[in-house]
Amino acid sequence: MFESAELGHTVSKAEYNAEVPNLREQLLDVQFELAEKKPFPVILIISGVDGAGKGQTMNTLHFWMDPRNIHAHALGEATDEELERPAMWRYWRKLPPRGSIGAFFGSWYSHPMRMRIDGGKDCDYLDSYLVDFLRFERMLADEGALILKFWLHLSKDALKQRLTELESDKATKWRVTKKDWDRYERYDDLRPVAEHVLRRTSTGHAPWIVVESSDERYRNLTVGRTLLKALQARLGEKVQATTASVPVQALAQDDNVNLLTNLDYTKELSKKEYKKQLELYQGRLHKLSRSPKFRDHSVVAVFEGNDAAGKGGAIRRVIGAMDSRFYNIVPIAAPTDEEKVQPYLWRFWRHLPRKGHSVIFDRSWYGRVLVERVEGFCAEGDWMRAYGEINDFEEEMARHGVIVVKFWLSITAEEQLKRFQEREATGYKRFKLTDEDWRNREKWDEYSAAVCDMVERTSTEIAPWTLVEANSKYYARIKVLKTLCKRLEAEL
Amino acid sequence: MFESAELGHTVSKAEYNAEVPNLREQLLDVQFELAEKKPFPVILIISGVDGAGKGQTMNTLHFWMDPRNIHAHALGEATDEELERPAMWRYWRKLPPRGSIGAFFGSWYSHPMRMRIDGGKDCDYLDSYLVDFLRFERMLADEGALILKFWLHLSKDALKQRLTELESDKATKWRVTKKDWDRYERYDDLRPVAEHVLRRTSTGHAPWIVVESSDERYRNLTVGRTLLKALQARLGEKVQATTASVPVQALAQDDNVNLLTNLDYTKELSKKEYKKQLELYQGRLHKLSRSPKFRDHSVVAVFEGNDAAGKGGAIRRVIGAMDSRFYNIVPIAAPTDEEKVQPYLWRFWRHLPRKGHSVIFDRSWYGRVLVERVEGFCAEGDWMRAYGEINDFEEEMARHGVIVVKFWLSITAEEQLKRFQEREATGYKRFKLTDEDWRNREKWDEYSAAVCDMVERTSTEIAPWTLVEANSKYYARIKVLKTLCKRLEAEL
Numbered sequence: 011m012f013e014s015a016e017l018g019h020t021v022s023k024a025e026y027n028a029e030v031p032n033l034r035e036q037l038l039d040v041q042f043e044l045a046e047k048k049p050f051p052v053i054l055i056i057s058g059v060d061g062a063g064k065g066q067t068m069n070t071l072h073f074w075m076d077p078r079n080i081h082a083h084a085l086g087e088a089t090d091e092e093l094e095r096p097a098m099w100r101y102w103r104k105l106p107p108r109g110s111i112g113a114f115f116g117s118w119y120s121h122p123m124r125m126r127i128d129g130g131k132d133c134d135y136l137d138s139y140l141v142d143f144l145r146f147e148r149m150l151a152d153e154g155a156l157i158l159k160f161w162l163h164l165s166k167d168a169l170k171q172r173l174t175e176l177e178s179d180k181a182t183k184w185r186v187t188k189k190d191w192d193r194y195e196r197y198d199d200l201r202p203v204a205e206h207v208l209r210r211t212s213t214g215h216a217p218w219i220v221v222e223s224s225d226e227r228y229r230n231l232t233v234g235r236t237l238l239k240a241l242q243a244r245l246g247e248k249v250q251a252t253t254a255s256v257p258v259q260a261l262a263q264d265d266n267v268n269l270l271t272n273l274d275y276t277k278e279l280s281k282k283e284y285k286k287q288l289e290l291y292q293g294r295l296h297k298l299s300r301s302p303k304f305r306d307h308s309v310v311a312v313f314e315g316n317d318a319a320g321k322g323g324a325i326r327r328v329i330g331a332m333d334s335r336f337y338n339i340v341p342i343a344a345p346t347d348e349e350k351v352q353p354y355l356w357r358f359w360r361h362l363p364r365k366g367h368s369v370i371f372d373r374s375w376y377g378r379v380l381v382e383r384v385e386g387f388c389a390e391g392d393w394m395r396a397y398g399e400i401n402d403f404e405e406e407m408a409r410h411g412v413i414v415v416k417f418w419l420s421i422t423a424e425e426q427l428k429r430f431q432e433r434e435a436t437g438y439k440r441f442k443l444t445d446e447d448w449r450n451r452e453k454w455d456e457y458s459a460a461v462c463d464m465v466e467r468t469s470t471e472i473a474p475w476t477l478v479e480a481n482s483k484y485y486a487r488i489k490v491l492k493t494l495c496k497r498l499e500a501e502l
Numbered sequence: 503m504f505e506s507a508e509l510g511h512t513v514s515k516a517e518y519n520a521e522v523p524n525l526r527e528q529l530l531d532v533q534f535e536l537a538e539k540k541p542f543p544v545i546l547i548i549s550g551v552d553g554a555g556k557g558q559t560m561n562t563l564h565f566w567m568d569p570r571n572i573h574a575h576a577l578g579e580a581t582d583e584e585l586e587r588p589a590m591w592r593y594w595r596k597l598p599p600r601g602s603i604g605a606f607f608g609s610w611y612s613h614p615m616r617m618r619i620d621g622g623k624d625c626d627y628l629d630s631y632l633v634d635f636l637r638f639e640r641m642l643a644d645e646g647a648l649i650l651k652f653w654l655h656l657s658k659d660a661l662k663q664r665l666t667e668l669e670s671d672k673a674t675k676w677r678v679t680k681k682d683w684d685r686y687e688r689y690d691d692l693r694p695v696a697e698h699v700l701r702r703t704s705t706g707h708a709p710w711i712v713v714e715s716s717d718e719r720y721r722n723l724t725v726g727r728t729l730l731k732a733l734q735a736r737l738g739e740k741v742q743a744t745t746a747s748v749p750v751q752a753l754a755q756d757d758n759v760n761l762l763t764n765l766d767y768t769k770e771l772s773k774k775e776y777k778k779q780l781e782l783y784q785g786r787l788h789k790l791s792r793s794p795k796f797r798d799h800s801v802v803a804v805f806e807g808n809d810a811a812g813k814g815g816a817i818r819r820v821i822g823a824m825d826s827r828f829y830n831i832v833p834i835a836a837p838t839d840e841e842k843v844q845p846y847l848w849r850f851w852r853h854l855p856r857k858g859h860s861v862i863f864d865r866s867w868y869g870r871v872l873v874e875r876v877e878g879f880c881a882e883g884d885w886m887r888a889y890g891e892i893n894d895f896e897e898e899m900a901r902h903g904v905i906v907v908k909f910w911l912s913i914t915a916e917e918q919l920k921r922f923q924e925r926e927a928t929g930y931k932r933f934k935l936t937d938e939d940w941r942n943r944e945k946w947d948e949y950s951a952a953v954c955d956m957v958e959r960t961s962t963e964i965a966p967w968t969l970v971e972a973n974s975k976y977y978a979r980i981k982v983l984k985t986l987c988k989r990l991e992a993e994l
Binding site: 065068069071072073076077078079081082083084089090091113115181184300322325326329330332333334335336338339340341346347348372 | 557560561563564565568569570571573574575576581582583605607676785792814817818821822824825826827828830831832833838839840864
């Protein structure tokens, strides 16, 4: 894997000086086009052997290009705000928006590689991370990102030579520390791990590019040219709608027997019984939410349901048991323009709670496989891949101790009609019924099919869906509270 | 000050139950209007004697209103990301956008009050904070925020009674800790401090509202009604452009002798001399940027100047000396929609660097007193108050160890014309000249007047302006680098 990066590539000073102005000119041109049209984000990973010149390479790119539109992220130790969220949160918050370039030093690969080399972890440990990274980068690519992963390589001899050179020059002596020599001694441990990682995570959409780095000029030119070519190629592509092939279509449910029609909508509770149980479960929930164990967890609760199914009322009963200082309600409406230039999950990642806190999503990332699917706001390939991406997202949360609870509040078409008509009669402006509500209603069957697919594909052990029969508001609210209590009791 | 909050106000259960539905109805209505029209943000401070029910009051508001649009922020200990920025950063990042309500527990008042009561600090210490808060709240109000500050009051006897009651009930016993009784013992220390703070920071636009809190129902109703009235009043106001009176107009400079015309534009450097000095100062800057002392500081560099004055080239030479992992360049263009619903300084606060890092602003908050003033994008009252707000902003940074450096790159009108014509001839698309550039040029004198006012009003000892004669690019770049080096040497 590193063979061709140990051939001793060099570029003469004359060649370099002749080439650079032309390269810069072209890089600036493509970067300008990128910034103007904002067709996609560019994600660079600058990784490799310590001492191979990662920082200098980046500085060179900054100097060659318009530095206002390349952002370098050196993510070292995680901050406490980062430690309180799932591991990938720190990378999500730094993702470049469309039209700009983000370069990661110490990318997501650093931690598991370090743990493999220095932390005594085995190969399975490393591989379990690599699966995540493959899926993460696949998602980024599907969302349009151009991903280039540079591995700056030095042979052991070249590394020794480089450290010696740096040490012997007064101006650069400070850059060589004992740690660097330790790393040199352990070069033979790094090499096979690096090879393993590069081999298993180099893909067509997110390839590793190994760059021989013993000669600075060769290294800079190679990185610059590679970036230029990739940008030119992507900018030159005809824009076309995603037409990823979808091997399996959703099963057509012709017999009207499905998860939703199968629910018993006659379930109800008397007002008296409701009040009793409300007090009971709110009390239990309150107690759970202030349990010391809760401080190591957080809760992400998702409320989805038919229009007028009573999401708001159910949420209100949940928070009735909680302290407003420790939860946040996030109503999902149209994305802001900062959200529109990011992968679709970005606007949910940014709201993830700290430990000891809860976030309640009033509608959620499931919009992707519900409204966006039914209304055709995204291509079939996009919502089909979303199921897997969503499962990954929820798994990441669960792994970090986030308790993910998801409710679908389900009412019958007749019940919805009744509630719509009541709202029209009431006429409070905050309950105003929009044309959209009536339009959605016309697509009842399509929405039902989408809901059934969603539940089937995303109800997992770590983040199960609870279908709530909601024709009776009392019954629904109690079922929500009870489910939440049981789930928290099981997890804490 | 607390007299009328110790009269023993109570509300009977019957009265409460009769009143609440009506109050809720009206609160929901105004909240809906607020969310729909997004005319202004609402900032609530919920403060007061510990044990007076701050949390319960907030929970009640959440239950009464639409909780999706009220966000409670309990800011306790600062996170490390917060500790690395100026003290007010944590509040800026939580400011509610227009159309929504943000409630702060443990607001900006908490820290200095605690330091006065428990930390052995004197009254002057407290007052030095109060000045900041007055100016901060004035700015928020000028930016349109509706600010209500609630002080939930209990007399010493009432506090004792309340703690005793809570302790005697099994369900609430946990809420009383030894700390609460300690605070009770020290009630007499709190009271005069609270009175002092309330008196000195209660203003027409951000009043303190003292609420007697011995009776829960009275407390809830009073807070709810006050909020309702304030919202109704503000929503009912006719929208009118800010017409704050401006007592002093900018001095008309008729004689064409000003800070800018006074510069010596013939200053230049030969290419040879430039190269020599470039190497010298970049070396010095590089060394400074990796000094251990730098880790306790950060740099905020502002680049402003005439169109085509060479800001980009100067920035490029500065970063040529720095490590791309530790700086970020923020080009200021039109605000995003998330930025538009916040006070105008918000979009700069969000980019402030961590310790050891630098941020270079390519154009900045000075747009408020330059382009926004000249083009009439904001009212005269708005840009006139901006000078003071900007000075406050920079002082906050300086106090936190941020080194604020500001450059105005100045060229003559003739030089600008020459450069515009060269750009037209070159025709690289990244240098394309827009109609706007030509239009700005027609307002040369107005811009010059705005620049002179800006320098006069915002060049301070802690954050001085450096005017850079930029007809010679070589000269300008060296002056920038040299200034930066000297400044860092002085501060580190």
